[in-house]
Amino acid sequence: MLDVQGVEKRFRSGADEVLALAGIDLHLDRGDFLTVIGSNGAGKSTLLHVICGVLLPTTGRVRLGGVDVTCAPAYRRARRISRIVQDPMKGTAPSMTVAENLALASKRRGRTLRPAISRRRRAAFVDRLSDLGVDLTTRLDDPVSTLSGGERQALAVAMATLSCPDLLLLDEHTAALDPKNAERIVELTRAFVEESGLTTIMVTHNMDQAIELGNRLAMMHKGQFVHEVRDEAKRRARVCDLVELFSRRHVADDELLLDPA
Amino acid sequence: MKRGIAGLAVGLLIVAIAVTGLGAPIRIGICKIVEHPALDANERGIIDALTAAGYVEGKDVEYILASAQGDPNNSIPIAQNFLAKGVTLVVAISTPMALAAVEVFEGTGVPVVFSAVTDPVAAGLVLDDDDSSQNGNVTGVSDLIDVAGDLALLKELSASVRRVGIVYNPGEANSARLTTIAEAAGPGLGLSVVKAVADTSANVPAAAQSLVGRVDAFYVTTDNTVVSAIDAVIAAAEEGSVPFLMADPTSLRFGPVLATGFDYYKHGLLAGDIVLQILAGKKPNQIPVVYQTGAEIHLNLDAAARIGLEFPASLIDRATGIFFGGASWLRSGD
Amino acid sequence: MGSILIHAAEQGFAYGIAALGVFITFRILRFPDLTVDGSFVTGAAIASSLLTSMGVDPFLALAVAFGAGCVAGAVTGLLHTRLGITDLLAGVLSMIMLYSINLRIMGKPNISLLRVTTLSDVVEKALSPLGAVALLVVLAGLTFLIKLVLDAFFRTEFGLALRATGDNEAMIVSQGVNTKSMKVFGLALSNGLVAMSGALVAQYSGFADVGMGVGTIVTGLAAVIVGGSLIRSRRIGWMTASVLVGSLIYRVAVMFALRYGYLIGFQASDLKLVTSLIVIVALVIPTVRERLMRKVGSC
Numbered sequence: 084m085l086d087v088q089g090v091e092k093r094f095r096s097g098a099d100e101v102l103a104l105a106g107i108d109l110h111l112d113r114g115d116f117l118t119v120i121g122s123n124g125a126g127k128s129t130l131l132h133v134i135c136g137v138l139l140p141t142t143g144r145v146r147l148g149g150v151d152v153t154c155a156p157a158y159r160r161a162r163r164i165s166r167i168v169q170d171p172m173k174g175t176a177p178s179m180t181v182a183e184n185l186a187l188a189s190k191r192r193g194r195t196l197r198p199a200i201s202r203r204r205r206a207a208f209v210d211r212l213s214d215l216g217v218d219l220t221t222r223l224d225d226p227v228s229t230l231s232g233g234e235r236q237a238l239a240v241a242m243a244t245l246s247c248p249d250l251l252l253l254d255e256h257t258a259a260l261d262p263k264n265a266e267r268i269v270e271l272t273r274a275f276v277e278e279s280g281l282t283t284i285m286v287t288h289n290m291d292q293a294i295e296l297g298n299r300l301a302m303m304h305k306g307q308f309v310h311e312v313r314d315e316a317k318r319r320a321r322v323c324d325l326v327e328l329f330s331r332r333h334v335a336d337d338e339l340l341l342d343p344a
Numbered sequence: 345m346k347r348g349i350a351g352l353a354v355g356l357l358i359v360a361i362a363v364t365g366l367g368a369p370i371r372i373g374i375c376k377i378v379e380h381p382a383l384d385a386n387e388r389g390i391i392d393a394l395t396a397a398g399y400v401e402g403k404d405v406e407y408i409l410a411s412a413q414g415d416p417n418n419s420i421p422i423a424q425n426f427l428a429k430g431v432t433l434v435v436a437i438s439t440p441m442a443l444a445a446v447e448v449f450e451g452t453g454v455p456v457v458f459s460a461v462t463d464p465v466a467a468g469l470v471l472d473d474d475d476s477s478q479n480g481n482v483t484g485v486s487d488l489i490d491v492a493g494d495l496a497l498l499k500e501l502s503a504s505v506r507r508v509g510i511v512y513n514p515g516e517a518n519s520a521r522l523t524t525i526a527e528a529a530g531p532g533l534g535l536s537v538v539k540a541v542a543d544t545s546a547n548v549p550a551a552a553q554s555l556v557g558r559v560d561a562f563y564v565t566t567d568n569t570v571v572s573a574i575d576a577v578i579a580a581a582e583e584g585s586v587p588f589l590m591a592d593p594t595s596l597r598f599g600p601v602l603a604t605g606f607d608y609y610k611h612g613l614l615a616g617d618i619v620l621q622i623l624a625g626k627k628p629n630q631i632p633v634v635y636q637t638g639a640e641i642h643l644n645l646d647a648a649a650r651i652g653l654e655f656p657a658s659l660i661d662r663a664t665g666i667f668f669g670g671a672s673w674l675r676s677g678d
Numbered sequence: 679m680g681s682i683l684i685h686a687a688e689q690g691f692a693y694g695i696a697a698l699g700v701f702i703t704f705r706i707l708r709f710p711d712l713t714v715d716g717s718f719v720t721g722a723a724i725a726s727s728l729l730t731s732m733g734v735d736p737f738l739a740l741a742v743a744f745g746a747g748c749v750a751g752a753v754t755g756l757l758h759t760r761l762g763i764t765d766l767l768a769g770v771l772s773m774i775m776l777y778s779i780n781l782r783i784m785g786k787p788n789i790s791l792l793r794v795t796t797l798s799d800v801v802e803k804a805l806s807p808l809g810a811v812a813l814l815v816v817l818a819g820l821t822f823l824i825k826l827v828l829d830a831f832f833r834t835e836f837g838l839a840l841r842a843t844g845d846n847e848a849m850i851v852s853q854g855v856n857t858k859s860m861k862v863f864g865l866a867l868s869n870g871l872v873a874m875s876g877a878l879v880a881q882y883s884g885f886a887d888v889g890m891g892v893g894t895i896v897t898g899l900a901a902v903i904v905g906g907s908l909i910r911s912r913r914i915g916w917m918t919a920s921v922l923v924g925s926l927i928y929r930v931a932v933m934f935a936l937r938y939g940y941l942i943g944f945q946a947s948d949l950k951l952v953t954s955l956i957v958i959v960a961l962v963i964p965t966v967r968e969r970l971m972r973k974v975g976s977c
Binding site: 379410411412414417418424425427428429440446447467469514515516520521 | 681682685686689693777778781786787788790791793882883884885887888889890892893897929932933936937945947949950
């Protein structure tokens with residue numbers, strides 16, 4: 084499904100060069116759900132950006148479904164990749180309505196001069212929202228700017244799933260929410276991914292999430308994968324194991340250790 | 345001649361009294377494209393001509409003055425407002441203003457008198473400038489300057505002048521037209537014209553500099569863009585030690601060697617005279633377009649000294665004004 | 679009085695089409711596009727040249743002007759998206775280039791349309807039973823038609839993507855939209871409308887002047903902002919309606935400044951000052967009303 088080979092990404096900051104990704108190799112099979120943890124600056128978000136095309140790698144290749152997409156622009160990859168970002172303000176068009184946002188997400192290629200919101204599509208939006216248990220069905224015509232952060236992120240999940248993508252990228256998509264909303268969004272995500280069997284990468288700071296969700300777990304440090312568990316091993320993993328791993332790697336990170344358990 | 349003018353004035357006075365006898369003052373709308381010394385003088389000349397003929401402002405005649413403030417988009421609303429206010433006659437100063445007045449007053453029977461229009465035929469204001477019978481309810485005064493005469497003056501100033509540099513803005517209707525005329529007239533006088541374009545005042549210095557060393561004289565017509573940056577052309581002419589003729593007498597003291605042109609106050613008097621003829625009962629199509637003649641010649645002796653130039657006596661004799669020792673001296677020729 | 683209001687309304691609609699163009703760049707795309715000062719004249723220049731030299735149909739001249747404006751806008755868009763020139767500078771460069779191009783199209787700085795058949799002539803002849811309001815009816819109808827087409831367009835899949843490009847570019851990229859193409863398209867559409875407005879104004883005024891585009895951006899923005907402050911809605915239909923209302927208010931302000939300015943002691947040279955003061959009043963009214971309501975509410 085997804086093949087990342089020898090990807091490096093360097094950023095220039097003044098005279099210095101920062102190596103954000105230092106040789107990443109990653110292979111996901113269809114239906115894989117990978118959670119990625121790591122300290123700040125480990126390169127987790129950069130990796131997602133390279134996969135979805137917002138950033139181009141300095142070296143290395145990215146293949147999606149067997150097709151080399153290393154140099155394809157982000158908008159073209161977006162036809163097959165859905166992404167939910169951390170900031171609820173960034174994942175939706177604020178001055179447009181809920182229905183308009185859903186309409187934007189429901190078709191990712193060949194946009195025509197047909198009305199974007201037909202009666203049939205409206206009904207489909209209501210179905211999708213109630214399937215997901217998102218309580219926005221009565222607010223289809225409200226501008227997104229009037230929604231709370233949690234509601235916007237729920238909408239973002241609905242949007243990410245509308246177009247039936249091949250790959251779903253979750254970039255700390257619950258980090259900006261309060262614990263209750265975060266839990267709701269995680270539930271939403273889990274339900275959807277399990278039901279659709281979507282190939283998914285989720286970056287998170289929350290170790291419990293990382294352990295609960297998905298069939299694979301990887302830890303990043305200084306632009307590299309330093310540890311990975313999958314399937315049976317992952318099911319047996321505990322938070323304390325991960326913390327120990329971190330310590331052993333001398334990568335102990337206060338934030339990670341203090342994350343709510 | 346003097347008696348003739350006096351007689352005309354008396355005649356007009358009688359007409360004026362007859363008109364005033366009717367009671368309410370007549371309304372005249374006077375509009376101009378922008379506030380500018382020449383156009384302001386033009387406006388004053390029109391009013392003074394009527395006042396001199398006995399039309400007392402406020403009693404016999406009421407003036408509605410308007411300016412488009414440099415924006416051609418304002419010209420139509422101004423004309424429409426004149427129409428709504430029921431003016432009996434419109435005086436439109438400048439080409440866009442005249443075009444707007446003619447468009448709005450078409451078919452209303454209200455006469456339009458234009459002023460400070462360079463080429464009324466090319467602008468479509470009138471069909472024929474001599475034979476006015478086919479013209480509509482429109483006539484006026486043209487300020488087409490005597491370009492060939494100006495070029496001849498440069499030749500008279502110094503026989504060695506062969507290449508004349510013109511700085512101009514192709515976006516200004518008058519200037520573009522005059523430059524074309526100069527190009528056509530040059531060869532007949534043994535002169536070639538070298539053009540330099542400045543689309544804004546800020547670009548005048550570069551345009552003028554580009555001509556230094558390539559021309560034997562500078563010439564600037566009635567070009568508002570160039571006039572507002574005239575110092576740059578003067579500097580370029582002095583750098584090249586060549587004479588500079590400017591077709592705007594009001595700019596003489598700034599330092600061109602030679603200035604020619606019309607007195608726009610007198611231009612206004614001519615337009616005022618047409619207004620008086622119409623008020624006296626003539627139809628606009630009975631009045632041919634008037635081309636102002638008798639351009640004045642002004643000499644700047646200080647500027648000439650700076651480039652080591654002496655004026656021939658023939659020129660000094662004909663000069664209306666002379667700038668010398670930092671001050672203007674007017675000749676009381678008439 | 680009545681005829682003056684009719685004329686102000688005619689101008690409000692004719693310039694309103696340009697204001698709709700400015701609305702598309704400033705409000706929808708959030709792209710500060712200065713091309714319009716040039717493309718307005720391009721429309722006027724193309725239409726006048728076609729009318730005087732070939733005697734084409736006045737309505738066809740509008741369509742050709744629209745096309746020329748689209749090209750001008752697309753150039754700005756390509757300068758920005760393909761060559762990476764900043765938005766403001768790309769617009770300024772296009773505007774400057776258009777000055778020379780407009781002069782080339784016209785051949786001289788001012789073209790008179792007094793002796794050719796213009797849209798006003800056609801309309802006044804065809805709709806003579808309507809009398810003084812014939813032209814107003816046609817201009818209002820044409821402008822409204824354009825408004826309705828725009829409204830419908832902005833509700834299509836494509837139009838929605840254009841709106842989202844201005845609203846949240848990063849988000850709409852991740853929904854598979856090529857925002858560079860969207861910007862080029864939006865700028866083309868905007869400048870097409872502005873050029874069409876220029877062609878309409880030239881035919882209405884009886885002349886095209888190379889200096890008539892100066893300030894298109896300012897009056898267009900004034901219409902967008904004044905209308906937007908009076909009608910505060912996020913619905914696209916109301917937004918475009920507010921632009922036309924703003925344009926009408928601006929032209930009425932000019933007319934009032936001309937007609938009644940003298941009553942408060944203003945003279946000819948104060949035209950722009952009075953116009954702006956009237957626009958300021960229109961802008962402030964909603965704020966004052968809101969403040970009054972709040973005061974009443976708190977009492």
